[in-house]
Amino acid sequence: MKTCIKALAYYLPETVVTNEQLVEEFPEWTVEKIAAKVGVNQRHIARDETISDMAVKAGEKMFVDYPEVNKEEVDFVILCTQSPDYFLPSTACIVQRRLGLRTACGAFDFNLGCSGYEYGLAIAKGLIAGGIAKNILLLTSEAYNKHIHSRDKGNRTIFGDGATATLVSTDGFAEIGDFILGTDGSGAEELIVKTGGMAYPEKAHDLEYDENGNPHSSDHLFMNGAEIFNFTLKVVPSMVKDTLAVNGLEKDDVDLFVFHQANRFMLNHLRKKLKIDEDKFFINMDNIGNTVSSTVPIALCDAKDAGRLRGSILIAGFGVGLSWGACMLKIR
Incomplete structure (x- = not known):
């Protein structure tokens, strides 16, 4: 059975921090130095938003961008994050309710970072291959800036916050190898x-x-x-x-x-x-x-x-x- 990416969308928080703003806080740096060092001119920060807030907005955007995707067909939610709303319950459970997905739907979080999307696709492919689910909503939602010290200019220049939603199914525009x-x-x-x-x-x-x-x-x-x-x-x-x-x-x-x-x-x-x-x-x-x-x-x-x-x-x-x-x- 084939496993494919059927839909894909993302959400970035409204708050933007530019290199110019960082230089105001860290005058020993320059805009040019930051851009040359990490290749980032600005980043979005989840100041007043939680991981579930961002994941929900990414999911909602996916359903708008792909009207052929029916919420009622989603039968599993997996969410990758290292900044969960709570120790328990799983943020995926909160997102399932807020997105209005049916209750006959599995849901769990997994804690992984930079390789999390690839692991999420592997999990989704395994669920489909095992006959456990047919339409899996894979969410990534991360806000490392909530973990970064305000004076940590190195990490603050690198990391931005954001969330994505991917529908993994038995058909779609990209077959997963x-x-x-x-x-x-x-x-x-x-x-x-x-x-x-x-x-x-x-x-x-x-x-x-x-x-x-x-x-x-x-x-x-x-x-x-x-x-x-x-x-x-x-x-x-x-x-x-x-x-x-x-x-x-x-x-x-x-x-x-x-x-x-x-x-x-x-x-x-x-x-x-x-x-x-x-x-x-x-x-x-x-x-x-x-x-x-x-x-x-x-x-x-x-x-x-x-x-x-x-x-x-x-x-x-x-x-x-x-x-x-x-x-x-x-x-x-």
């Missing part, structure tokens, strides 16, 4: 919010500043940029090679590569390392930022609108976990 998935938990602390869970439920209040004035705290997002960069350079080339192999393809067979939009420097480095032509490599983070699990579906949406989704598409996510995942999409 085979996957390569991987995990290396030895790097778990390289990208982490240490307190707040059951391991460290109380805030540590251990805020310190390094020699460059950057804050470090167990109570906020910590990212070891150098280690994440090294991890990416190590796993992505082999992941791409293995994804092509498992789908019986060569690199030249791919019409477009859509990678997790981590930052422009990293993406360009990967593109050159993999010897991918610029016209086959999609980057759209300039006015969006790194929206974690939402970057790939947002990029797919924009590429579709630009008429660039054709033939064979390789999508790949990599980051927090440490975790990675990729698959092929065949545009029909």
Whole structure:
């Protein structure tokens, strides 16, 4: 049985933070430096919105953009987030009610970051293959800015917030191929919010500043940029090679590569390392930022609108976990 992407939409919060605004807070930086360093000119921030708020708006937009999709046919909701509304219940349950989906509908969250979309597609494909569901609403909704310290200029320049909605079904415009998935938990602390869970439920209040004035705290997002960069350079080339192999393809067979939009420097480095032509490599983070699990579906949406989704598409996510995942999409 085939598994396909049938509908795709995204939502970005109304609040926008530009590089000019960040420079007002951090005068030691310049607009040009931020743009050159991470490739982001502005990012959307979920100031007064929750993960469920954004997921609902992405879902509602999908149903408007694809009127042929019937809400009554959705029989499963899976939501990827690392900023849930509550420890319990699952945010997916809240979204199911707010979207007006039928109660004969499974729903759960899964906690994954930059590779979350690829894992979500794999879960959805498995549900369909197992005869458990036929029309799965895959949601990604993330607000890393809620985890970032206000003086953390490095991470504030990179991350934006946003949500996406994808309907995975037995028919659609993009057939989902085979996957390569991987995990290396030895790097778990390289990208982490240490307190707040059951391991460290109380805030540590251990805020310190390094020699460059950057804050470090167990109570906020910590990212070891150098280690994440090294991890990416190590796993992505082999992941791409293995994804092509498992789908019986060569690199030249791919019409477009859509990678997790981590930052422009990293993406360009990967593109050159993999010897991918610029016209086959999609980057759209300039006015969006790194929206974690939402970057790939947002990029797919924009590429579709630009008429660039054709033939064979390789999508790949990599980051927090440490975790990675990729698959092929065949545009029909």
